[in-house]
Amino acid sequence: MQVKDVICPFCGCLCDDIEVTIENGKITDVARGCAISRELFLNHDKDLVKPMVDGKEVSLEEAIEEAATILSRSQHPLIYGLSSTTCEAQREAIELAEIIGGNIDSTSSVCHGPTTLAFQMVGEVTCTLGEVKNRADLLLFWGCNPAEAHIRHLTRYSASAKGLFTPRGRRDRTIVVVDVRRTRTARMADIFLQIRPNSDYACLQALRAILKGGKLSADEVGGIPVEALVDLVERMKSCRYGVLLFGMGLTMSRGKHLNVSAALSLVRDLNRFTKFAVIPMRGHFNVTGADAILTWETGYPYAINFSRGYPQYGPGEFTSVDLLARKEVDAALIIASDPVANFPRRAASYLSEIPTIILDPKRNKTTEIAKVVIPTAAAGISAEGTAYRMDGVPLRLKKVLDSPYPSDEEVLGELINACLSKL
Ligand code: SF4
Known part of the structure; x- marks a missing residue:
């Protein structure tokens, strides 16, 4: 028996297109899921x-x-x-x-506890993953590594997903990664900004200052040259639809909820120039x-x-x-x-x-x-x-x-x- 449109109960992507084959009361095959999903379904009866x-x-x-x-x-x-x-x-x-x-x-x-605290402080300009897929032409991944932690995010919802206003997928998007190390996600980005550990707050506030027309007296902030920050602000201001996606690299580094509130404030400020949204990359x-x-x-x-x-x-x-x-x-x-x-x-x-x-x-x-x-x-x-x-969309898990x-x-x-x- 084949069951279609099964939701994968592993990560926050909740991919809802999994096909599960069941023979003699056992799952024998899993189609469309990532490696983690296959392991989850195929080993459902192990270590009980x-x-x-x-x-x-x-x-x-x-x-x-x-x-x-x-x-x-x-x-x-x-x-x-x-x-x-x-x-x-x-x-x-x-x-x-x-x-x-x-x-x-x-x-x-x-x-992501600090994320919720920051939502309560600043509010949240957000969107669904469907909007990311169909509209986003600039993706800014900050302190997260979906290529390893949310494996289908990049192909199903973001980087290479083909959408209504992004028909060429990856070629219709600019991808920027800010992280303390060159992750697998950073390796596939158009722009990688390697930030010094625990400098997220300073960098985010520097981006806000530049966005508001301020001139920075320093040459670099958190290890990132000011010219690169200015370039990023210009790209964010001039994109059609930008989305900031952030992970525990932001929520669990020094500053915690203040980092996230700076990120949320940046996104709010960007909406004076273009459409910009933010989504936390949730794990469980x-x-x-x-x-x-x-x-x-x-x-x-x-x-x-x-x-x-x-x-x-x-x-x-x-x-x-x-x-x-x-x-x-x-x-x-x-x-x-x-x-x-x-x-x-x-x-x-x-x-x-x-x-x-x-x-x-x-x-x-x-x-x-x-x-x-x-x-x-x-x-x-x-x-x-x-x-x-x-992204806050409720889905019905199947049995x-x-x-x-x-x-x-x-x-x-x-x-x-x-x-x-x-x-
Ligand atoms: S990305 Fe993989 S583990 Fe996460 S919900 Fe989708 S199939 Fe499951």
């Missing part, structure tokens, strides 16, 4: 976990019951992850956080959804604390890495994420000192240390639901295979009922 408590296999009901006992007894629980599951599961996780008076935080806090397939759902439900995008019965916002205070490093939580529920592999050592190791519960279809570093492991159906393969593409386990949404619903009966 079983329900476990303290390293012993138990029934799913026993694992859920143990998790509910831990969460209902906890004084300061943390719910973390959310970016690789559906919006419906994210909504259930927020309800659970409110019921147990816990903290809730997504992987945004270690990737539904991290944009996590920001959106948390904001709808609580007013805040991440780092939220419900201990007073209402949501309080505290980046740096209620962000997971900070809470764990300061040992301020006494239990953790991880949803579709692997913080032990990704967090700084101090925060990661504290997860093994407290009762940690994980919802995930597959084995990872966090399932190895978790007290309770609850297997779930993989979102976008064995569970349907909604996910937001990096292409059955799973013996319920979805994240269903398990979280059961946890809510079990916790309510214990509180």
Whole structure:
């Protein structure tokens, strides 16, 4: 059997043209997806976990019951992850956080959290990836490397995509890359500006100053000659439709949300001359959804604390890495994420000192240390639901295979009922 128009649940591109072949309940072929997507679908049944408590296999009901006992007894629980599951599961996780008076935080806090802070400061002149494909004749990639991290972005939406007003694809676009090293994306650019590490803010403000008619007294800014900055400003001003796409090279270097607010301000300023938009290059397939759902439900995008019965916002205070490093939580529920592999050592190791519960279809570093492991159906393969593409467009994930386990949404619903009966 062939299933068409499947959405790839891996990165923020959410490519929705994948064709999956299923034989005898197994995915045997994947067409159109990139190498990562093929691996994701073809290995969907490898390294699966079983329900476990303290390293012993138990029934799913026993694992859920143990998790509910831990969460209902906890004084300061943390719910973390959310970016690789559906919006419906994210909504259930927020309800659970409110019921147990816990903290809730997504992987945004270690990737594009500063982006959301900057959106709140400056606002966002944005567009869809469809507009990038059909209209953009100048692309400025800043601190991101889609050739390796969002593999089909360049062919499907941006650099070489053929669109309505860009029929010749790559030949109809100028591509500029600003980065600290010559990445694969930089190697295919028309212009590569190698910036000194942690100079993004200075360079962006220099571009704004030049755009406003200022003359710089320095010869270079952040390692980039002023003539190159002036040239870039002229190109940006005179393009028909420009788009700035930025990644963690901007959000996680010195300045963080101030870098992003400078980038957003530059794009806003450019709209006095031409049409210019900005899109963050989001990593996990539904991290944009996590920001959106948390904001709808609580007013805040991440780092939220419900201990007073209402949501309080505290980046740096209620962000997971900070809470764990300061040992301020006494239990953790991880949803579709692997913080032990990704967090700084101090925060990661504290997860093994407290009762940690994980919802995930597959084995990872966090399932190895978790007290309770609850297997779930993989979102976008064995569970349907909604996910937001990096440009904020919601898409419906398909279920292409059955799973013996319920979805994240269903398990979280059961946890809510079990916790309510214990509180
Ligand atoms: S670019 Fe991302 S969403 Fe598209 S097929 Fe590759 S991994 Fe999947």
